[in-house]
Amino acid sequence: MTDAEALKRDAxxxxxxxxxxxxxxxxxxxxxxxxxxxLLAERVRGxxxxxxxxxxxxxxxxxxxxxxxxxxxxxxxxxxxxxDGADEIDPDLNLIKGGxxxxxxxxxxxxxxxxxxxxxxxxxxxDALGRxxxxxxxxxxxxxxxxxxxxxxxxxAGCSGPISVRTKADGHVFVTDGGHMILDAAxxxxxxxxxxxxxxxxVPGVVEHGLFIGLxxxxxxxxxxxxxxxx
Ligand code: 5RP
Numbered sequence: 001m002t003d004a005e006a007l008k009r010d011a012x013x014x015x016x017x018x019x020x021x022x023x024x025x026x027x028x029x030x031x032x033x034x035x036x037x038x039l040l041a042e043r044v045r046g047x048x049x050x051x052x053x054x055x056x057x058x059x060x061x062x063x064x065x066x067x068x069x070x071x072x073x074x075x076x077x078x079x080x081x082x083x084d085g086a087d088e089i090d091p092d093l094n095l096i097k098g099g100x101x102x103x104x105x106x107x108x109x110x111x112x113x114x115x116x117x118x119x120x121x122x123x124x125x126x127d128a129l130g131r132x133x134x135x136x137x138x139x140x141x142x143x144x145x146x147x148x149x150x151x152x153x154x155x156x157a158g159c160s161g162p163i164s165v166r167t168k169a170d171g172h173v174f175v176t177d178g179g180h181m182i183l184d185a186a187x188x189x190x191x192x193x194x195x196x197x198x199x200x201x202x203v204p205g206v207v208e209h210g211l212f213i214g215l216x217x218x219x220x221x222x223x224x225x226x227x228x229x230x231x
Contacts, residue, residue, distance in 0.1 A: 027063055086120055129211070
């Protein structure tokens with residue numbers, strides 16, 4: 001395992017100490033959340049009783065293959081705890097998420113949870129959000145018009161960097177689990193993340209965006225010195 005993967009696993013292991021028998025869990029997506037699901041599965045094999053709602057098809061397949069019991073938000077609309085990674089974390093615990101393309105389900109699941117613990121290595125901590133391109137999930141219908149409206153909103157928010165349609169390694173357009181596309185907006189720095197979050201929601205065609213404002217309860221940040229709670 002590389003040093004970076006070891007740090008992610010440290011954060012995931014510490015998050016597991018907050019999981020109690022009988023909990024209803026939101027299971028995040030991404031390489032850090034994948035470690036958490038691996039470790040959770042070990043505890044489940046040891047007798048821990050939990051039930052999870054996965055935030056993506058990738059996580060659903062992983063959890064299923066490891067024997068973690070799963071449910072849906074339709075069957076279990078209130079969760080105790082979600083554990084998920086992030087692409088950026090600011091000092092107020094506002095996040096950019098969606099690097100793995102699962103932002104829509106991740107936000108729905110986090111919002112349905114009593115608490116959200118963010119797990120990450122120290123590289124994800126930033127002074128201000130925006131260096132990581134902001135993922136914006138959009139309906140395929142009317143893409144050009146939606147994109148123009150998003151550009152206007154972003155420019156007013158001080159983000160005038162390029163917007164790109166997310167593609168896969170093979171060059172094909174990336175399609176989310178919900179059947180939408182993702183526009184990645186290069187901002188460099190987002191001065192008012194909460195304001196931009198609500199203005200993006202006013203654009204018809206925007207399904208969701210990767211600004212997670214006020215959703216994280218605390219973060220577990222791993223560095224070579226150990227995994228520490230932030231917030
Ligand atoms: C997926 C996400 C991930 O949590 C985020 O991209 C972090 O991933 P990783 O743990 O692989 O760095 O938001 O949509």
